[in-house]
Amino acid sequence: MRIAIVFNHPYKGSYCSAILDSVKSGLEKGGHEIDIMHLDNDGFNPVMTADDLLAFRNKKAIDPQASEYVQRIKTADHLVLIFPIWWELMPALMKGFIDKVIFPGELYDYTKSGLGMVSLMDNIKSTTIITTMNTPSIMYKLIFGDAIKKALITGTFKKTGCKNVKWLSLNMVKASSKAKREKWLKQIENRFATV
Template identity: 65%
Template structure:
């Protein structure tokens, strides 16, 4: 299986980077092919310019990085996103990736004249996994902050364009839990992705 990982965290010593290492080891154990899209190292520009908005209307992206990512994602069978949740949402580069790559004519198209129904264009992709870290307790994030990532990312993006198999792995209270627990999470992550099929 070819797995594309979309990663966003600027600090190499972050727990997200440790997760990336664990996920990669698991996928390698299962002999999956990995394509890492590291938004920070790619210096991906998340800003939607007026030219990008015209391109949205015309369904023809103008950012060469978007075109590159399109060709890479067309070969993927599974997507894995890894990023931290900051102020209840994804970092700017991940949001920009959604804005500029999950784009009409690139990642999806409309199936009716009213442009209200969508279908995915990355036809090989069978499933999407999201892995996030945050310091907010799970119940607080769900009931007080309205599960913002689930609504915006899992439903408002990937459910809307037609991906039925979606999984969100939320690691909460990362700074507050013990080092032992953080290590167990990493071990569990490696085992989980060694079983991905």
């Protein structure tokens, strides 16, 4: 299978980078083709300009990097997003990726009534979102409203018709032991070896 990975973390020594390495290692063991869209290294511009908004209305992305990402997603069988949760949400580059790449007419469209959406990503059989945060899981859900689940999983992927969306949330990363972090990495590697 061809796996498209969208990665966002500016620091090469981050735990997210270690997760990316584990995902790649697992996929390589499984014999999969890997396509990494590293938003930081690619210099992706997350800003939605007036021209981008007009393109959104016209259902045709105009940002060259966003258009390239669209084409790469259209050739993938599985989509993986890896990013940290900062201030209860995704970093700016990942938000910009959602705004400028998950585009009408490109990766989804509207139903005839205009009230619903349909996926144009029929090639994508499943999506996995992997996040890190230092907030306890129960606090994230009860106090901060489970923002990623509501905004990204339900409000973006499921809303646009994607199926089989899974979220792997790694919580309390800074407070966890080295052994626990290494265990998580091994579990992730094993998970992706059998995708």
